[in-house]
Amino acid sequence: RKEVEQDPGPFNVPEGATVAFNCTYSNSASQSFFWYRQDCRKEPKLLMSVYSSGNEDGRFTAQLNRASQYISLLIRDSKLSDSATYLCVVEDLTGNQFYFGTGTSLTVIP
């Protein structure tokens, strides 16, 4: 069983739409959670950390449900520039290991 599971998509949405990505993780002892964004032929870059209480950064909202071992990312009012692959990342208890999901591909269409 993979440490982190994501729906690979692709998600094709019109500009202005709201889109949600989900991710599950297998190790209940995992301690930190993140969403990264990867553009084509570029490195992954941190989009946002995910806190237990949930957190928002502009049009982006991240939620964590430890009981269900589930992380989500909501993007409101999608822009063309949001087109990318979104990677769910989980850090283990040791702090030495980050596990990546396979990524969810998003294309925002004009």
Added chain:
Amino acid sequence: DTAVSQTPKYLVTQMGNDKSIKCEQNLGHDTMYWYKQDSKKFLKIMFSYNNKELIINETVPNRFSPKSPDKAHLNLHINSLELGDSAVYFCASSQQNILGRESGANVLTFGAGSRLTVL
């Protein structure tokens, strides 16, 4: 002021050759990593070093040998290259600070990647 820099960015070579990829970080981080991203875009950890000490060595052929001369550098040497080694190799670093840190404080920062093509 690149935080994590790796060279070369592109590497095209023949099967059987030996090649190296270098990585340096100027963030003062204690931990450095090598990840491999294959054609299916899955990012997989290969190695992790903390203060020059190997702490993670995933199931990687022993043709791959990491070397960390100091905590700011982690190089990757690959012997006897094979077709299946073609991928993008990403170096990354993080600052591990367990005591009193909040969730999400240990952020992983990537280099721009080294695209290896084995012919």
